Amino acid sequence: MDNLTHTLxxxxxxxxxxxxxxxxxxxxxxxxxxxxxxxxxTVARGSINYLQYHRxxxxxxxxxxxxxxxxxxxxxxxxxxxxxxxEGPPLNRKWLFFICWIATACHVLMDYTNxxxxxxxxxxxxxxxxxxxxxxxxxxxxxxxxxxxxxPVMLRLVNEEIGAGSAxxxxxxxxxxxxxxxxxxxxxxxxxxxREAVEMLEAxxxxxxxxxxxxxxxxxxxxxxWNGVVETRASYFLLPVDALDGGAQLEDAExxxxxxxxxxxxxxxxxxxxxxxxxxxxxxWAMVDETAEGYEVRIRDLRFASPRxxxxxxxxxxxxxxxxxxxxxxxxxx
Numbered sequence: 181m182d183n184l185t186h187t188l189x190x191x192x193x194x195x196x197x198x199x200x201x202x203x204x205x206x207x208x209x210x211x212x213x214x215x216x217x218x219x220x221x222t223v224a225r226g227s228i229n230y231l232q233y234h235r236x237x238x239x240x241x242x243x244x245x246x247x248x249x250x251x252x253x254x255x256x257x258x259x260x261x262x263x264x265x266x267e268g269p270p271l272n273r274k275w276l277f278f279i280c281w282i283a284t285a286c287h288v289l290m291d292y293t294n295x296x297x298x299x300x301x302x303x304x305x306x307x308x309x310x311x312x313x314x315x316x317x318x319x320x321x322x323x324x325x326x327x328x329x330x331x332p333v334m335l336r337l338v339n340e341e342i343g344a345g346s347a348x349x350x351x352x353x354x355x356x357x358x359x360x361x362x363x364x365x366x367x368x369x370x371x372x373x374x375r376e377a378v379e380m381l382e383a384x385x386x387x388x389x390x391x392x393x394x395x396x397x398x399x400x401x402x403x404x405x406w407n408g409v410v411e412t413r414a415s416y417f418l419l420p421v422d423a424l425d426g427g428a429q430l431e432d433a434e435x436x437x438x439x440x441x442x443x444x445x446x447x448x449x450x451x452x453x454x455x456x457x458x459x460x461x462x463x464x465w466a467m468v469d470e471t472a473e474g475y476e477v478r479i480r481d482l483r484f485a486s487p488r489x490x491x492x493x494x495x496x497x498x499x500x501x502x503x504x505x506x507x508x509x510x511x512x513x514x
Contacts, residue, residue: 181290182317186213188325189290189363190283195329195356198279202272203264204255205279212283215247216291228496228511232456239288240302248280255280290314293367295397295483308460313370315398320366328359370403373423377406380428386410386417387435395463396421397483409463409482414438416465418487434487436465444468448477448498453509457481457496474501 190213194206216238223230237243252273259271292298297310314321332351377396384391389412396406404424410417419433439445445468448454458464461481469476477498484493492514499508 181294181314181321183214183217185318185321185325186217186287186290188322188329189213189286189360192325192329192356192359193282193286195352196360197353198282200269201279202269202275204259204271204276205269208251208255208276208280209283212248212251212280213287215251215284216244216287218247227513228453228456231460231511231513235291235296235298237302239291239298240300241288243302244284244288245281248277248284251284252277252280306459308462311371312395312397313367313374315400317400318366319401320403321363324362324366325359328355328357328362331355366403370398373404374398374406376423377408377421377428380421380423381408381410381419384410384428384430386412386430386433387415389413389415393463395483399486407483407486407488409485411463416463416482418482418485420487432487436482439466439468442468443504444470444475444477444500447500447504447506448475448479451498451506451509453496453511454479454498457494457511461494474499474507475504476500 187210190209191206193213194209198209199205216235219234219236219238220230222233238247256271256273256276264271288298288300292300292309293311293314294316295310295312296316297308299306299308301307329352332355335351374396378394381394381396382391391410391412393411395409397409399405399407404422406421406423408417408419408421408428410419415438416436417433418436419429421428445466448466448468449458457479461479463482464479465482466477466479469478477500479496480492481494494513496511497509498506501507
């Protein structure tokens with residue numbers, strides 16, 4: 181998920197009650213809810229290195245626990261140096277670590293819900309897993325979180341302005357709890373409609389072939405609309421799916437034919453860029469074009485393609501000369 185959603189979720193957890201468990205709990209929640217994305221530093225070495233390491237060890241069970249321990253230790257060390265405020269809970273080392281762990285674990289859980297996925301079992305297994313029910317940025321999720329956290333604050337400010345006294349502080353806790361319930365409700369709705377979309381895709385025959393694999397990937401605004409990807413022996417099919425009304429729209433399917441095996445494709449797939457990309461890609465569709473200088477090989481991960489749009493995402497390209505020597509290899513998220 182995006183970092184604003186992670187941050188607001190951390191704040192909501194604090195407002196719902198965790199900030200009362202120990203001093204600096206809210207600080208731990210805000211930092212911890214974003215800490216696994218510290219792997220963004222790898223983008224300095226290029227997009228393919230970022231793809232290789234992003235959502236890697238920092239998004240694993242071992243990694244998030246280590247990050248929680250480091251964060252708790254740093255905050256505990258800082259807190260011991262600062263004179264405590266007169267109000268608020270005392271510093272509790274066990275609660276501080278547990279809250280840091282909740283923050284980092286919630287980050288990984290939220291990232292697991294989208295199509296990009298996580299690798300939670302590193303360093304023992306690099307297998308990607310993803311729930312495929314949430315887009316990276318979900319406006320409905322943000323709306324619930326902003327409303328749940330913001331409305332009690334606005335009510336308190338209005339009450340103080342008109343001289344009605346401070347609003348009941350329990351309103352903030354109730355608002356945060358409702359916001360978190362809204363997040364879970366959105367997950368539930370998208371999870372149910374995702375299952376329906378997958379079943380609709382599996383129920384059809386595509387140009388005389390039954391599906392070998394299918395995937396349904398979320399759209400941003402409508403939790404009932406999905407981007408379907410179907411793999412058969414010879415092709416990939418991209419088609420919109422309406423889980424609420426209409427089902428899989430076969431007449432709007434875009435057909436992506438798989439290329440014939442070739443020496444150029446084999447050489448391209450052997451490059452470092454391709455090895456990293458193919459370890460990540462779930463529906464890799466290759467295109468091989470012969471040029472005056474040699475060959476151009478492009479591979480796209482079709483789970484990030486949309487039959488409703490011409491936008492292209494998650495694509496790698498390898499240029500080969502006539503003797504199949506690599507001249508250039510690149511990867512781009514867009």
